[in-house]
Amino acid sequence: MATSPVSAVADPALIDRPRPGPHRLIPVTVAARTLLAPRLVRLRLTAPEFAEYTLSGPDEYFGLLMPAPGQDFTPFPLAAGANIRAAVSALPADRRPELRWYTVRNLDRDAAAIDVDIVTHGDDGPGSHWALRARPGDRAGVYTCSGIWSRPVRDQLLVADATAVPALRSILEFTAAHHPGAMTDLHAVVLAASPEQLEPGLDEWADRIGSLAVHYAPDDAQADLARSLLGDHRRSGHPAAQAGCTWTCGEAGLAKAARSLAVGDWAVPVDRAGWATYWIIGRARP
Ligand SMILES: Cc1cc2nc3c(=O)[nH]c(=O)nc-3n(C[C@H](O)[C@H](O)[C@H](O)COP(=O)(O)OP(=O)(O)OC[C@H]3O[C@@H](n4cnc5c(N)ncnc54)[C@H](O)[C@@H]3O)c2cc1C
Structure with missing residues (x-):
């Protein structure tokens, strides 16, 4: 799948490392869960915003905001330029999500979705704990970031x-x-x-x-x-x-x-x- 369409990348030359764009907090819904390997879960996350989303580079990462056990994800306002960690810490404990970082594995504009592949390692850590239990219909948040990789030289x-x-x-x-x-x-x-x-x-x-x-x-x-x-x-x-x-x-x-x-x-x-x-x-x- 990769990026679909392939043109959904801001700068295909990528001679320089992508510059962080404006961050956004996008409420998402888990649309599908696939076990790619015994310790690798693929989650498809949907949101209308992904129908027009543009990636900064192929290894673009994002903050995944996952509801704590027993909670649902509640979207919250995020001021422009706000520090996401500080914003999450300031939320009341009964609706404060966990935050971990993952890579956009696939962007599928037609389906208004991204895929994320999560290596699981049991319940020691909120990311793995949530990935092992996430099911279609579950809600979460995506805090958009940018890529790290660039190609200043070919080799x-x-x-x-x-x-x-x-x-x-x-x-x-x-x-x-x-x-x-x-x-x-x-x-x-x-x-x-x-x-x-x-x-x-x-x-x-x-x-x-x-x-x-x-x-x-x-x-x-x-x-x-x-x-x-x-x-x-x-x-x-x-x-x-x-x-x-x-x-x-x-x-x-x-x-x-x-x-x-x-x-x-x-x-x-x-x-x-x-x-x-x-x-x-x-x-x-x-
Ligand atoms: C830019 C970026 C992109 C990333 N992209 C991806 C991605 O696409 N897919 C992906 O799976 N991960 C990715 N990661 C890594 C992911 O964020 C970490 O694995 C995550 O911190 C694990 O969170 P956790 O809550 O499960 O464990 P944590 O709370 O971070 O750690 C809890 C305990 O689990 C241990 N632990 C954490 N991860 C592992 C592991 N993989 N194997 C064994 N023990 C572990 C820690 O050592 C610690 O003892 C990315 C990280 C960054 C910074």
Whole structure:
């Protein structure tokens, strides 16, 4: 599905990182729930606003406002420029939603919907707890944000854990749609705890991009594994480790390790080393 229509992206060139636009709070309804893999839930969220929505980039993220257990989501006014975390904290406890961050996996304007793919990890955390129970008809909120990825140069290394694979796949789909000639300059390294966290079919990209490596390791071993894999790549002259631009997203240790290697050891300029901490081992990431 990806972005439909493909033209629903503000700037298909994306030489520079997307600038945050005006944020909006959109009340949404869960329209469908699909188990893509044992630990990956896809939720389709609908709202009339999505019929005309434009993405800032393929990895656009948003704040998902989820009702606390036993509550329904109640839309609330949000002043222009307001801090969403502060606005949520100021709400009365009996209608204060939980807030976590996710990626727009698909935008479907015809259906006035977005899809979000959520890696579940049990009930330890409001995001996973809600995703495991959300059903069609449930209500929530989407606080719109912007993307992180850009393409200042063609040759890129993308490093993702399971939570960042939805964004990675959107980046690959976007590049295939808008810049097919640049596909072979993309190199992706994926580290996941198990195939149970991944949408099937990732391997199909292996023949379409420069290289794709998928490795399975426990969460707390992924940062060291990434250092070791990328170090080997660098020593062997693998093109993934010669990239002029990197995007590293996922668990804090992994995202930082891969970025530090690129910036510190390979001299990738900091403004070409986009990254984000998606979650933190042993700690909530509100
Ligand atoms: C920009 C951005 C985009 C994101 N996009 C996506 C996306 O598309 N799909 C997606 O699944 N996630 C995505 N994430 C990550 C998602 O926001 C976190 O996984 C989220 O914080 C988990 O919330 P939680 O309430 O379940 O757990 P938290 O309250 O954050 O944490 C509670 C406990 O659970 C542990 N925990 C949290 N996540 C995991 C995990 N994945 N595996 C094992 N243990 C975990 C923590 O270490 C902590 O001990 C994104 C994050 C950011 C910042």
